[in-house]
Amino acid sequence: MQERVAVALNFSKDNKQELEKVLSYYKGQSSKLKAAQFLIANMPYHYTYIGWEIDTLKQLKKRSITEGKISEEVIQRWNYFNFMHLPREYDIHKISSAYLIENIDLAFEVWENRPWSKYYSFEDFCEYILAYRIEDEPLESWRRKYYDRYMPILDSLYQGTDVMEAAQKMADYLKTEGFAHYNDFSLPHLGPLFLLDSRVGYCRENCDIRNACCRHSYFYGFLRDSSKL
Numbered sequence: 362m363q364e365r366v367a368v369a370l371n372f373s374k375d376n377k378q379e380l381e382k383v384l385s386y387y388k389g390q391s392s393k394l395k396a397a398q399f400l401i402a403n404m405p406y407h408y409t410y411i412g413w414e415i416d417t418l419k420q421l422k423k424r425s426i427t428e429g430k431i432s433e434e435v436i437q438r439w440n441y442f443n444f445m446h447l448p449r450e451y452d453i454h455k456i457s458s459a460y461l462i463e464n465i466d467l468a469f470e471v472w473e474n475r476p477w478s479k480y481y482s483f484e485d486f487c488e489y490i491l492a493y494r495i496e497d498e499p500l501e502s503w504r505r506k507y508y509d510r511y512m513p514i515l516d517s518l519y520q521g522t523d524v525m526e527a528a529q530k531m532a533d534y535l536k537t538e539g540f541a542h543y544n545d546f547s548l549p550h551l552g553p554l555f556l557l558d559s560r561v562g563y564c565r566e567n568c569d570i571r572n573a574c575c576r577h578s579y580f581y582g583f584l585r586d587s588s589k590l
Contacts, residue, residue, distance in 0.1 A: 365402035372405045373453045382458035392483065396465050399487045404453040409499050410549045412447040418546045422561050425543045436545050444549055452500055460502055464493045467504045468576070477524035490576050495569055498550035506557060507573050531574055540567050
């Protein structure tokens with residue numbers, strides 16, 4: 362792990378100081394330091410596509426909820442747009458120490474306070490709960506917002522210790538919030554903050570919402586197959 366962290370720090374270029382701040386912050390906190398090292402070691406592989414085109418198409422998806430249908434002319438205008446031709450912004454060149462510290466601390470808060478988390482290993486925690494992103498969505502500070510919105514709901518729905526029942530309660534609740542499937546336009550993952558208030562997108566976005574909710578509640582087993590929700 363130390364060798365991979367060193368490689369990542371070298372790749373971080375001008376952002377190296379931000380990553381080193383995180384490692385220094387958790388010095389003396391063994392588990393959180395290992396979690397920070399895990400994220401940094403894996404960070405060079407992750408990025409976001411950037412471009413005004415993505416913002417425009419996300420707004421059109423929002424309009425599809427209120428207006429019901431986007432005009433054929435607009436659809437044709439964007440029919441051949443391919444977001445994969447846009448520039449990539451790598452996390453390791455942009456991510457801040459404050460972002461990483463918040464993500465790590467909130468992930469640990471959930472892990473330490475949910476009764477079912479004691480059945481899972483630290484490795485499971487790093488792989489399925491600690492991660493701050495899914496794939497190529499925007500780099501957003503989403504965990505606190507999902508925590509504040511859904512933690513009280515989960516607490517009101519279930520007070521037991523059975524993770525399967527707790528997850529099912531949350532899954533049933535999420536269905537009541539609705540989701541509009543809109544498959545026009547080629548876009549990367551839309552991002553948790555967009556989806557928090559705009560329930561629209563591909564089937565993957567429906568899964569992404571559940572993924573974010575699973576991470577804030579430590580529903581480890583369901584993260585391996587979010588379709589179960």
